[in-house]
Amino acid sequence: MRLEKSCKMERRAKMKAKRGKLWKWLFACTSFLLAVVYGFTIGAQGYRTLLCGVIGGETSQVITPDGARVLQGYTDNGQTLEEWIEAGDQLVQEVEGEGAVLLKNDGETLPLAEGSAITLFSRSSVELVMGGTGGGSFKSTRTVDLKTAMEDAGFQVNKTLWDFYKTYDGQEGYVRLNNTGWQGATDDGIFVAEVDPEDFTQEIRDSYADYSDAAIVVLSRIGGEGNDMPRGEFGDGTRYLALQEIEKELLREIQNSGEFDNVVVLLNTANPLELSWLDEKEFGVDACLWIGGVGQSGIRAIADILRGTINPSGRLVDTYASNSLSAPAMQNFGTFTFTNAAEVETVIPGAEVSNYIVYQEGIYVGYRYYETRYADSVIDPIAPVPALR
Known part of the structure; x- marks a missing residue:
C-alpha cells in the first residue's frame, strides 16, 4: 500500500x-x-x-471637402526603368543649366564658336566634384565626364593633355584624401592636388596649338556635412578657399604659352571661393562660370552654356569675400570639446556629443555682415550680370 x-x-x-x-x-x-x-x-x-x-x-488617402476619397500612391505611367532614369538625367541638366552663374564674360568670350578646338586644364577637369558630402553625396555608374560632354556638344578636345591627367601618378609622397581627386596630403600638410605645370612634357605643350580656341580651367573645392573645410591654411600658406600657388602656376602656364585665344574658368564647387584674382592681368581670365556640383549628368548643360544653346540665368546666393576668414562666424568656428564629454560617453556609449559651437553673430551672417559693417567694401552689390551674346 x-x-x-x-x-x-x-x-x-x-x-x-x-x-x-x-x-x-x-x-x-x-x-x-x-x-x-x-x-x-x-x-x-x-x-x-x-x-x-x-x-x-491602400496607401494613404485624402478626404476632399465633398467627402470623396482619393487614394494617394505611386502610379504607373507606362515608362520603363530606363525611361525614368533618362528623365532624371534631363532634370539634372535642367537644374544645372538654370542654376549656373556667369560671373565674368569680357569681350564676349562666351559663347564659344561652334566646333571650337579646346584644351581642358586641371586635375579636376578629369575628376569633377559631382556633389557634396553627407546627405549631399551620391554614387552613380552613369556619370558623364567633361570631355564626353564637350565632344557631344560639338567641341574638339585636346586628347593629349586629357590622357596625361587621367594617368598622372602624382608627386612623391602624394596621398589622396578622397575620390574627387582635387585634394591630397603630404608630410607638409594638405594641398590642392593639382598637377605641377613643370611636369608637362614638350608633347603636351606642342598640343596647345591645335586646340587653342579656348583653355577651359576647372577649379574645385568641397566641404559640407561631416566634412568641415579646414580653418587654417594649406601647406603653401594660402587659405582653403583662396587660389593656391600651384593653381596660379597653372593659369600662368596658360597665359605665358601665348597659344590660347580665350581662358574660361569653371568653378566646380558649392563653396564661395575668394575671386579677387579673376581681374588680375597675370592670369588672363576672360570668362568665369560658377557651376557648383554637377551631379551625374549636369556637365552636359555646362557644355551647352559654353556653346550658347543655354543662357545661364543663375544668381549667387551670398557675398563672395576676398578673405574667406574675415566673417565673424570664423571667430567661433572650431573644434571645442565639452569638459565633461567623458561622462556623457560613459552614460551613453558611442554618443558623439563631445563637441559644440557657440553662435554669437546673430543675424549678421553672410551678406548681412558685409553690407552693414563693411558696406563701403562691397564691390558692385547690384552689378549688372554679364550676358552671353
Missing part, C-alpha cells in the same frame, strides 16, 4: 515538472513571437507605402 502511494506521488511530481517545462517553453516561444511581430509592426509602419503597393493595399 505504501509502495503504491509512493509511486503515485512520484508520477505526480514528474507530471508537474513536465508541465513546468512546457509552460516555460510556451512562454519563451510566445515572447519570441511577440518580439518578432512587434518589430515587424514597427518596420512595416516605416515602409507601409511600399508594402501596400506590393500587396495591393
Whole structure:
C-alpha cells in the first residue's frame, strides 16, 4: 500500500515538472513571437507605402471637402526603368543649366564658336566634384565626364593633355584624401592636388596649338556635412578657399604659352571661393562660370552654356569675400570639446556629443555682415550680370 502511494506521488511530481517545462517553453516561444511581430509592426509602419503597393493595399488617402476619397500612391505611367532614369538625367541638366552663374564674360568670350578646338586644364577637369558630402553625396555608374560632354556638344578636345591627367601618378609622397581627386596630403600638410605645370612634357605643350580656341580651367573645392573645410591654411600658406600657388602656376602656364585665344574658368564647387584674382592681368581670365556640383549628368548643360544653346540665368546666393576668414562666424568656428564629454560617453556609449559651437553673430551672417559693417567694401552689390551674346 505504501509502495503504491509512493509511486503515485512520484508520477505526480514528474507530471508537474513536465508541465513546468512546457509552460516555460510556451512562454519563451510566445515572447519570441511577440518580439518578432512587434518589430515587424514597427518596420512595416516605416515602409507601409511600399508594402501596400506590393500587396495591393491602400496607401494613404485624402478626404476632399465633398467627402470623396482619393487614394494617394505611386502610379504607373507606362515608362520603363530606363525611361525614368533618362528623365532624371534631363532634370539634372535642367537644374544645372538654370542654376549656373556667369560671373565674368569680357569681350564676349562666351559663347564659344561652334566646333571650337579646346584644351581642358586641371586635375579636376578629369575628376569633377559631382556633389557634396553627407546627405549631399551620391554614387552613380552613369556619370558623364567633361570631355564626353564637350565632344557631344560639338567641341574638339585636346586628347593629349586629357590622357596625361587621367594617368598622372602624382608627386612623391602624394596621398589622396578622397575620390574627387582635387585634394591630397603630404608630410607638409594638405594641398590642392593639382598637377605641377613643370611636369608637362614638350608633347603636351606642342598640343596647345591645335586646340587653342579656348583653355577651359576647372577649379574645385568641397566641404559640407561631416566634412568641415579646414580653418587654417594649406601647406603653401594660402587659405582653403583662396587660389593656391600651384593653381596660379597653372593659369600662368596658360597665359605665358601665348597659344590660347580665350581662358574660361569653371568653378566646380558649392563653396564661395575668394575671386579677387579673376581681374588680375597675370592670369588672363576672360570668362568665369560658377557651376557648383554637377551631379551625374549636369556637365552636359555646362557644355551647352559654353556653346550658347543655354543662357545661364543663375544668381549667387551670398557675398563672395576676398578673405574667406574675415566673417565673424570664423571667430567661433572650431573644434571645442565639452569638459565633461567623458561622462556623457560613459552614460551613453558611442554618443558623439563631445563637441559644440557657440553662435554669437546673430543675424549678421553672410551678406548681412558685409553690407552693414563693411558696406563701403562691397564691390558692385547690384552689378549688372554679364550676358552671353
